[in-house]
Amino acid sequence: MSSPVSSRPASLAAAQPVRQGLVSARLLTVIALALLAAVWSFLPDFTVVVLCYIGLYSMVALGLVMLTGVGGMTSFGQAAFVGVGAYATAWVCTSPLAASALGGLLGTQALPWLGLLLGFVITFAVAWVLGSVTVKLQGHYLPLCTIAWGLSLYYLFGNMEFLGGQTGLTGIPAIKIAGLDLSSSRTIGVVIWAVMLQAMWLLHNLLDSREGRAIRSLKGGQIMAESMGVNTARYRIKLFVLAALLATLSGWLYAHMQRFVSPAPFNLNIGIEYLFMAVVGGAGHLWGAVLGAAIITLLKEKLQDILPALLGSNGNFETIVFGLLMVLVLQRFAEGLWPTLQRLTAGLIHRPENKLRAEPRPLDRRVLPAAGTVLLQAEHVIKRFGGLVANNNVSMSLKAGEVHALIGPNGAGKSTFFNMISGVDSPTEGEVQLMGQVMGDAPSRRFAALGLGRTFQHVRLLGQRSVLENVALGAHRRAHKGWIASMLRLDRHEEAALLAEARKQIERCGLGAYADLPAASLALGQQRIVEIARALAGQPAALLLDEPAAGLRHLEKQALADLLRQLRAEGLGILVVEHDMEFVMNLADRITVLEFGCVIATGKPAEIQVNQRVLDAYLGGGDDEEAAA
Numbered sequence: 001m002s003s004p005v006s007s008r009p010a011s012l013a014a015a016q017p018v019r020q021g022l023v024s025a026r027l028l029t030v031i032a033l034a035l036l037a038a039v040w041s042f043l044p045d046f047t048v049v050v051l052c053y054i055g056l057y058s059m060v061a062l063g064l065v066m067l068t069g070v071g072g073m074t075s076f077g078q079a080a081f082v083g084v085g086a087y088a089t090a091w092v093c094t095s096p097l098a099a100s101a102l103g104g105l106l107g108t109q110a111l112p113w114l115g116l117l118l119g120f121v122i123t124f125a126v127a128w129v130l131g132s133v134t135v136k137l138q139g140h141y142l143p144l145c146t147i148a149w150g151l152s153l154y155y156l157f158g159n160m161e162f163l164g165g166q167t168g169l170t171g172i173p174a175i176k177i178a179g180l181d182l183s184s185s186r187t188i189g190v191v192i193w194a195v196m197l198q199a200m201w202l203l204h205n206l207l208d209s210r211e212g213r214a215i216r217s218l219k220g221g222q223i224m225a226e227s228m229g230v231n232t233a234r235y236r237i238k239l240f241v242l243a244a245l246l247a248t249l250s251g252w253l254y255a256h257m258q259r260f261v262s263p264a265p266f267n268l269n270i271g272i273e274y275l276f277m278a279v280v281g282g283a284g285h286l287w288g289a290v291l292g293a294a295i296i297t298l299l300k301e302k303l304q305d306i307l308p309a310l311l312g313s314n315g316n317f318e319t320i321v322f323g324l325l326m327v328l329v330l331q332r333f334a335e336g337l338w339p340t341l342q343r344l345t346a347g348l349i350h351r352p353e354n355k356l357r358a359e360p361r362p363l364d365r366r367v368l369p370a371a372g373t374v375l376l377q378a379e380h381v382i383k384r385f386g387g388l389v390a391n392n393n394v395s396m397s398l399k400a401g402e403v404h405a406l407i408g409p410n411g412a413g414k415s416t417f418f419n420m421i422s423g424v425d426s427p428t429e430g431e432v433q434l435m436g437q438v439m440g441d442a443p444s445r446r447f448a449a450l451g452l453g454r455t456f457q458h459v460r461l462l463g464q465r466s467v468l469e470n471v472a473l474g475a476h477r478r479a480h481k482g483w484i485a486s487m488l489r490l491d492r493h494e495e496a497a498l499l500a501e502a503r504k505q506i507e508r509c510g511l512g513a514y515a516d517l518p519a520a521s522l523a524l525g526q527q528r529i530v531e532i533a534r535a536l537a538g539q540p541a542a543l544l545l546d547e548p549a550a551g552l553r554h555l556e557k558q559a560l561a562d563l564l565r566q567l568r569a570e571g572l573g574i575l576v577v578e579h580d581m582e583f584v585m586n587l588a589d590r591i592t593v594l595e596f597g598c599v600i601a602t603g604k605p606a607e608i609q610v611n612q613r614v615l616d617a618y619l620g621g622g623d624d625e626e627a628a629a
């Protein structure tokens, strides 16, 4: 079979993977960390303290990179979660009640660990509740809720007698690990950086997995992600909890480094600063968190020194200058500094792709229904938008082994109907059945689970991710490993299978040469084919294609038609919404015509072509008339 897409995209040159550099990024990281370890004992005390803070802030910023840069959500309340971690351990370690009850039982050395546990439990509960009530509501609710949370917790810390009020709590003991007392910045600093790097490794693994793709898909919009089988609300909540737990871990280490806690470091301003760190560093990049934390910590430090000397008086000038600098940086480097740094060093630093050598494990397979089985059935579907009836008593079916085209002039109600039969919206009246099941208000992911694959009228791909990753997302629900398994790299066999399946579908659609390029670098017509490959990776029984031929050249359309014929022969039921009459007439087995929301004709292409009502109503207008002729 010829390839649906053969021409090179115009923007390909700009989208080539990073050039080969002289040194590998991994080697450079190892050398930098080894150097830091070698000089650690000789660094001045002040430098060590600053590095400890950078490590602690990086941990919080890592959570925000995941939440904001990767998942597309915003939180101003991370400082409050840091406060929970710090105050929980401070209270457990210093309260006579807790210390005598728990310390007597488990020994005083266990108190910091119990403090950590308490911090995690409180954070988990609060973040889960906050997440549950806000993340389902899109837009500003989560940021506003985190501001309210950040403000209220700050005042709570300051007003609780048992937490020391505004004075705070002192006398927090140092952590002891294997008999080693981590009482100096130099010793606890090693733990801070080890924990931060470990967290980064786990998050890196998570992002490089099926679950990571699902997390990234949140940024592609709820409709797309749900259509791939991703439970978006659940992933949002989990991401919010993960970021909050990282902040709590940072707060725990902070309390045992400072040995003292008070409300000031956990106020809303600091919450905003954490967000700055993630965004300035490069919100979509884990190393961006470290870069952002380092730049902002050092910048504030220097401004505090330089400005009073320069201006001859103290007056919090550093806050004003800091704010202005942040605006400038964000205006100049909208994606953050890490991607810019990567671009500038592309000729020097080589970033090798991760090679996955695990043996693929078989993915879930669906037994396709026999040819002629009704896959999808819409019965008397009515959809009203206020007074407007967009679909009026529409009934139609899709059978296994057929191509059914839905056509109609602009505004006829095709997209509205497409939304009804794919779970994006539900009918005002009437019923949709998929695989014999009445769907009611079921979400798109339920449609995907039952065997429905779809593409979008306006292409919905993750433009910065590779074609391979985009297509692998389509196979999401055919595998099962969760977040922990992904973080610990226990998903490699499954991941190898998902990537192999994605590559197979990409090659089948004729895009093999583009698999490793960013999806956004392909021409629009090619991106539509990527969406088909993504739908096929889910091994659907019914395939809904929204204007698949739009933007394709003549030969590419022919190749696409060949692919769809082959899929039909394999037993898939394909519903095509399409404006290109030549494409439809040559391909479809049955055609349903909509006008003003009503079905005006159903039949074989030859019947539709001579149907007077269709000719009057639909083919009466300019371009389409020419196409039909």
Ligand SMILES: Nc1ncnc2c1ncn2[C@@H]1O[C@H](COP(=O)(O)OP(=O)(O)OP(=O)(O)O)[C@@H](O)[C@H]1O
Residues within 6 Å of the ligand: 385, 388, 389, 390, 408, 409, 410, 411, 412, 413, 414, 415, 416, 417
């Ligand atoms: N969410 C909505 N709220 C109100 N009206 C809507 C909504 N969605 C669609 N409509 C209206 O319903 C009618 C049918 O629109 P629809 O997009 O389904 O048509 P279409 O056949 O897909 O058109 P096109 O070929 O241009 O995509 C139009 O009058 C449109 O303005």
